Amino acid sequence: MLLNDNSKKLFGKKLLLLIHHHADVDAVASAIALQTVFKEALICAPDGVSSHGQKIAEANNIEIILESPNEWDGTVIALDSPNPEHCGPVPKTENIIVIDHHTKIEGWPAKTEIIHQPNKTSTAEIIIQVINELDLKINKKCANVLLAGIYTDTGQFRHANNETFSSASILCENGAEPQEVISLLDSERPLIQKVTFLKAAQNMKWIQHGKWIIATSIVGSFESGSARHLIILGADIAIVGSSNKKGEMRLSTRASNQIVSKGFNLTKILESICEINEGSSGGHPGAAGYNGTGDTEAIIEIAKQESINKIKELS
Numbered sequence: 001m002l003l004n005d006n007s008k009k010l011f012g013k014k015l016l017l018l019i020h021h022h023a024d025v026d027a028v029a030s031a032i033a034l035q036t037v038f039k040e041a042l043i044c045a046p047d048g049v050s051s052h053g054q055k056i057a058e059a060n061n062i063e064i065i066l067e068s069p070n071e072w073d074g075t076v077i078a079l080d081s082p083n084p085e086h087c088g089p090v091p092k093t094e095n096i097i098v099i100d101h102h103t104k105i106e107g108w109p110a111k112t113e114i115i116h117q118p119n120k121t122s123t124a125e126i127i128i129q130v131i132n133e134l135d136l137k138i139n140k141k142c143a144n145v146l147l148a149g150i151y152t153d154t155g156q157f158r159h160a161n162n163e164t165f166s167s168a169s170i171l172c173e174n175g176a177e178p179q180e181v182i183s184l185l186d187s188e189r190p191l192i193q194k195v196t197f198l199k200a201a202q203n204m205k206w207i208q209h210g211k212w213i214i215a216t217s218i219v220g221s222f223e224s225g226s227a228r229h230l231i232i233l234g235a236d237i238a239i240v241g242s243s244n245k246k247g248e249m250r251l252s253t254r255a256s257n258q259i260v261s262k263g264f265n266l267t268k269i270l271e272s273i274c275e276i277n278e279g280s281s282g283g284h285p286g287a288a289g290y291n292g293t294g295d296t297e298a299i300i301e302i303a304k305q306e307s308i309n310k311i312k313e314l315s
């Protein structure tokens with residue numbers, strides 16, 4: 001059982017569904033799914049929604065507010081967000097539920113109800129179980145968006161496990177249409193994204209260490225998609241950075257299934273950057289992100305060196 005009596009009670013209050021910065025499909029889908037069973041719930045994305053996240057919202061006519069209220073006199077449900085910084089500012093409230101599947105959850109106030117399932121390949125899969133335990137029904141819209149969350153968070157099922165397919169199967173029994181989801185998400189990318197990915201490849205530097213290849217690049221935006229594409233090109237570890245004029249910078253990192261299966265873990269690399277440069281990090285062994293301040297190139301270099309050190313420890 002994921003839910004205790006207290007968390008069940010908290011679902012009965014006025015709900016604010018808070019999704020992480022630059023919300024991805026998993027986060028947006030989890031919020032939309034909960035809104036299909038709690039019609040009055042508000043969805044809030046304090047730092048915007050990714051382009052695919054927006055697609056899912058638009059296809060379902062969902063309204064997402066972009067500024068989080070200062071206070072909330074019901075329950076705030078943080079989705080797909082391992083720490084408060086990822087979805088902040090969190091409104092002042094008595095009641096918080098966190099539903100997440102990232103490796104490490106931290107920084108939430110003591111009274112928070114934490115539903116943490118790091119073995120699940122998406123938050124969407126946790127939502128299926130939550131809705132079941134609340135004795136509510138998954139309708140077609142709910143099933144479709146959750147399938148979209150699973151589809152993207154598992155990299156089109158490349159990182160799926162046994163349970164992922166059981167969850168997807170439950171969704172299909174409840175009306176999800178795999179082809180609808182796939183054609184919505186695989187439709188053509190905006191030009192600016194395509195150009196960014198090409199620039200990421202153009203400015204890429206790479207080194208080989210043993211049989212492993214580490215690629216790095218800097219882009220203006222879309223760093224996670226850029227990192228993913230460097231893996232498709234043949235890198236085992238991709239580290240892509242971006243920064244803004246305020247001096248804030250972001251790293252997005254990806255690792256190939258091959259190196260992850262040997263025990264390589266990106267969250268460890270980014271945690272060591274937090275020790276050196278503060279900031280916050282989170283994610284999974286094969287896909288992780290870091291937010292901080294400082295010189296992007298220097299921090300990419302540190303991440304690269306840390307990766308080389310970890311490669312030396314692999315079997």
Ligand SMILES: [Mn+2]
Nearest residue numbers: 026080123153
């Ligand atoms: Mn997720």
